[in-house]
Amino acid sequence: MGKPPVVIIGAGIIGLAHAITAREHGHDVVVLERDGRALGASVRNFGTLWPIGCASGAEREQALFGVRRWAQLATDAGFWFSPQGSLSLAYRDEAWAVLQEFTSSVGDCELLDASAVHHRFPAARPDGLQGAVYSPAEAVVHPPSTLAALADYARSLGIVLHFGTPVVKVHDEAVETSDGRCIAFDRLVIAAGEEMRLLFPEALAAAGVQRCRLQMMRTVPQPAGFALGAVFVSDLTLCHYPAFATCPSTPRLRARLAGELPDHTDWGIHVIAAQHDDHTLTLGDSHEYGLDFDPDSHSGVEQLILDALDEFVTVPDLRVASRWHGVYLKSTRGETQVVLHPRARVTMVTAMGGLGMTLSWGLAARTVESWRS
Numbered sequence: 227m228g229k230p231p232v233v234i235i236g237a238g239i240i241g242l243a244h245a246i247t248a249r250e251h252g253h254d255v256v257v258l259e260r261d262g263r264a265l266g267a268s269v270r271n272f273g274t275l276w277p278i279g280c281a282s283g284a285e286r287e288q289a290l291f292g293v294r295r296w297a298q299l300a301t302d303a304g305f306w307f308s309p310q311g312s313l314s315l316a317y318r319d320e321a322w323a324v325l326q327e328f329t330s331s332v333g334d335c336e337l338l339d340a341s342a343v344h345h346r347f348p349a350a351r352p353d354g355l356q357g358a359v360y361s362p363a364e365a366v367v368h369p370p371s372t373l374a375a376l377a378d379y380a381r382s383l384g385i386v387l388h389f390g391t392p393v394v395k396v397h398d399e400a401v402e403t404s405d406g407r408c409i410a411f412d413r414l415v416i417a418a419g420e421e422m423r424l425l426f427p428e429a430l431a432a433a434g435v436q437r438c439r440l441q442m443m444r445t446v447p448q449p450a451g452f453a454l455g456a457v458f459v460s461d462l463t464l465c466h467y468p469a470f471a472t473c474p475s476t477p478r479l480r481a482r483l484a485g486e487l488p489d490h491t492d493w494g495i496h497v498i499a500a501q502h503d504d505h506t507l508t509l510g511d512s513h514e515y516g517l518d519f520d521p522d523s524h525s526g527v528e529q530l531i532l533d534a535l536d537e538f539v540t541v542p543d544l545r546v547a548s549r550w551h552g553v554y555l556k557s558t559r560g561e562t563q564v565v566l567h568p569r570a571r572v573t574m575v576t577a578m579g580g581l582g583m584t585l586s587w588g589l590a591a592r593t594v595e596s597w598r599s
């Protein structure tokens with residue numbers, strides 16, 4: 227009898243990145259996914275691949291590696307991939323100071339004054355604009371169609387995918403599915419997203435991980451001729467990502483925004499506008515932390531997101547075509563990825579917060595590489 231396969235729980239981006247990477251390294255791979263298709267955070271996000279949000283050093287390198295992988299896979303697996311870059315706009319003195327500090331430490335970004343922004347990105351709102359940073363490193367994919375294409379591509383590589391197959395228990399050398407089957411593994415990767423807590427709750431609790439719910443929306447397709455030309459963010463976002471946390475002016479910006487926009491601060495709102503190939507804009511998001519959340523979508527939160535959007539972009543048609551929530555796990559200790567080994571040969575990968583699409587390929591490479599030693 228041959229060696230048992232690498233078994234992966236979850237066909238979200240973390241599971242598929244591990245499956246494809248393991249297969250490329252010669253492993254037999256079986257993916258077990260609870261639902262009929264990926265329906266978790268991996269299909270509920272903006273689809274932005276976001277090195278600009280990552281702390282400089284190893285994490286930024288991991289993100290840049292991820293974007294290169296995404297670009298190659300777009301060709302191999304056949305999905306839309308738009309290397310459009312990002313535009314971080316500053317409307318407050320403190321935000322402009324943060325961007326200037328940021329660009330002095332990250333080489334491949336362009337600092338633009340307000341008139342250059344107006345010339346290159348006419349959708350950016352000019353009133354009160356101090357300037358912006360254009361970064362070419364960011365890209366956009368369309369999450370639902372991308373995840374479906376990656377699953378097909380995984381199959382074409384010889385990976386076995388079982389959808390509609392929840393794993394209910396992990397034994398020492400096998401997993402048990404809800405229909406009573408036991409599937410032996412050589413290595414097990416648990417990439418179960420926010421449901422991780424159901425399999426090894428103690429390990430997860432000890433790692434300091436919390437749930438976060440985010441409110442999102444998508445507009446109707448914008449009229450022909452309208453293009454953002456990059457993913458747009460502004461002042462609120464500069465307080466959100468690790469990349470800007472070390473800029474000396476970030477605490478001043480945070481304090482000003484907390485005073486001016488207390489409701490946005492309470493709901494953890496920062497706004498990203500990402501345009502997809504169908505000309506819609508994906509807009510969000512808010513951040514609620516806790517164990518349990520109300521089932522309701524809050525129209526007040528949606529309005530706060532739209533109000534913040536209005537500060538930095540002029541959108542021709544702001545009718546909202548769909549709304550949804552996403553949930554992810556996030557470290558309470560400021561880590562952007564949590565890797566646990568609750569048992570021998572078992573790896574749990576979680577808590578990638580709002581950067582899982584960006585960091586997944588680099589993390590998968592690291593996991594599979596670690597099996598060689």
Ligand SMILES: Cc1cc2nc3c(=O)[nH]c(=O)nc-3n(C[C@H](O)[C@H](O)[C@H](O)COP(=O)(O)OP(=O)(O)OC[C@H]3O[C@@H](n4cnc5c(N)ncnc54)[C@H](O)[C@@H]3O)c2cc1C
Pocket residue numbers: 235236237238239240241258259260261263264265266267268269270271272273274275276391392393394417418419420421422440441442510511551552553554575576578579580581582583584585
């Ligand atoms: C609103 C929102 C916006 C975001 N924006 C971005 C962004 O722009 N850029 C970025 O890089 N990241 C972004 N993220 C983060 C990113 O989406 C996540 O970090 C990433 O998708 C997590 O992937 P995952 O595979 O761990 O989880 P999931 O996609 O949730 O996948 C987990 C899978 O495991 C399955 N599963 C669970 N339990 C079991 C079980 N017992 N048996 C079998 N299967 C099981 C689930 O059905 C699910 O399909 C965003 C997240 C959200 C929610």
